[in-house]
Amino acid sequence: MKPKISYSAAFWIASLAIALAKIIFLLRPEIDLFTEEAQYWLWSKNLAWHYYSKPPLVAYLNFLSTSVFGINEFAVRLIPIIFGMGTSWITFRFGSYLHGxxxxxxxxxxxQAMPFWWMISTFHTTDTALTFFWTATFYLLFKALKENKKRFWVFAGITAAIGLMAKAAMLLVLPFLILYLIQEGKFGRRLKNLILFTLLLSLGFIPILVWNFQNDFITFKHLANLAGAGEGQSSAFSIGKSLESFGGYLEGQLAMVSVFLLPLIFGAIKQVFKFRSQEKFYLILPALLTFFGFGFLSLFKEALVNWPVFTYAGLAILSSAWVAEQTDFWRKMRNYGVAISLGLPLLILLPDITFFKSIPPIKKGEKQLFKRMSGYDPLAERVEFLQDSLQLDEVFIFSETYHMASELSFYLEAHPQTYMLNMGARKNQFDLWPGMEQFVGKDNTGIFVSWNYDSPGEFAEFDSLLYEEKFQVYFRGDSLRAAKIQVWKNLKEFNPYQPETY
Structure with missing residues (x-):
């Protein structure tokens, strides 16, 4: 019996319904941009070849969307919704290409049931575009190998180059491809196409090299620091701490693919090693390389939970194909696993229609979950109110973190360039932009806003304090946290902390 609708139509209905739920989420008044999203948006107001820690694609995407839709949350978060749907569509096409x-x-x-997909398709970070372009490259390379057509190598090289402009992790496509070709036994026959692919991929490296050449290769120092090779990173090796760190990494990865889908994933992985298949090995190799590679790194340095997940689309295809060969029990496991794994994020993201989230323990958990995404809009409104009521002119706004500075720039009505006063943090993009030194002795007014400090302290000295207050912000009627707001007159001395680490 034929299904009432095609699987292609079913895919689009489900995907558009999920996209609609995400739009409803971004319209929730108590939810603001995630602090990293705000930072990447601020980059788009300062377009460059590259930035301190990341390539430029995230900034240019924000610039494009906000130029069309204006500076608002919808413009920023429309990008991950589109790219997330695109990643799912490529996965649909890849699975269909292989098995129908x-x-x-x-x-x-x-x-789409995997939590990592919800993360990269709801919040606009560098992983959003990276995952899309990695998945596209992954699919095109398979078609290039399968059909032996040069155009797929060219298309894959172009998508890989764009992916490299999203995040440097895209370079991991080369060791993956080389290892696959070696074990396939056709490395020599594929060498010319591999060189063509590598040359096209390297085009995406040009902005990175140009900008870093002009800025003392600061990004490379930053990446070395993240890998544990930077200055001041040496410390006594502890087996206990290393195992604890790896345990946290492993726990995070299991959560990123959903505990409700783990039986399917484990069954599919077991089959790959039990029955040798080039097709299945191709699907699993990127996930294995990144999982174990970053897992090894976690023994010596914290490995963030999002680092390897951009390669996990192949696991979804493997699991889907494996379940199709199993009994009805496993198909029910798949259905329930997908339904629960989709339902939980929807329950978290959507407004409290059923009042389920008003149950005190659940409400408290939601408040903690969204703590870094709440309070900035009303805080910006308060800063604007103080500027008007105190009749302040020639104002600059600053904080001790790039998180707060970026959020205020986004939510203040005029979207001014804000500033970061380094009071002990590592280097970041604000260190490369003109800073508060330009206001020394200029008779300006500085507004200091912080969740953590009561004043700028010795790092910035002013003539006088004009006004200060503790401003309380709320989440769904409950107290969330308080920010200190201080209005200072005339910056006399500027002595920020000079970080040595990257």
Whole structure:
């Protein structure tokens, strides 16, 4: 019996419904931009070849969307919704290419049920575009190998180059491809196309090199620091701490693919090693390389939970194909696993229609979950009110973190360039922009806003304090946290902390 609708139509209905839920989420008044999203948006007001820690694509995407839709949350978060849907569509196409549209549909549904996909498709970070372009490159390279057509190598090289402009992790496509070709036994026959692909990929490296050449290769120092090779990183090795760090990393990765889908993923992985298949090995190799690579790094340095997840789309296709060969019990496991894994994020993101989230323990958990995404809009409104009521002119606004400075720039009505007063943090993009030194002795008014400090202290000295207050912000009627706001007159001395670490 044929299904009432095609699997292609079912994919689009499900995907558009999820996209609608995300739009409803971004319209929730108590939820603001995530602090990293605000930072990347501020980059778009200062377009460059590259930035301190990341390539430029995230800034240019923000510039494009806000130029069309204006500076608002919808413009920023529309990008991950589109790219997330695009990643799912490529997964659908890849699964369909291998096994037919039914497997393609369930591949996309399993992917969309994974928490990491919700993360990269809801919040606009560098992983948003990276995951899309990695998945596109991954699919095109498979078609290039399978059909032996040069145009797929060219397309894959172009998508990889764009992906490299999203995040440097895109470079991991080369060791993956080389290892696959070696074990395939056709490295020599594929060498010319591999060189072509590598040359095209390297085009995406040009902005990184140009900007870093002009800025003392600061990004490379930053990446070395993240890998544990920077200055001041040496410390006594502790087996206990290393195992604890790896345990946290492992726990994070299991959570990123959903505990409700783990039986399917484990079954699919077991089959790959039990029955040798080039196709299945290709699907699993990127996930294995990044999982174990960053897992090894976690023994010596904290490895963030999001680092390897951009390669996990292949796991969804493997799992979908594996379940299709199993009994009805496993298909029910898939259905329930997908339904629960999709339902939980929707319950978290959507407004409290059922009042379920008004239950005190659940409300408290939601408040903690969204703590870094709440309070900035009303805080910016308060700063604007103080500027008007105190009749302040020639104002500059600053904080001790780039998080607060970026959020205020986004939510203040005029979207001014804000400033960071380094009071002990590592280097960041604000260190490369003109800072508060330009206001020394200029008879300006500085507004200091902080969650953490009561004053700028010895790092910035002013003539006088004009006004100060503690401003309380709330989440769904409950107290969340308080920010200190101080209005200072005439910056006399500027002595920020000079970080040595990257």
């Amino acid at each position: 549209e039914k497997i393609g549909f369930w591949s996309a549904m399993i992917l």
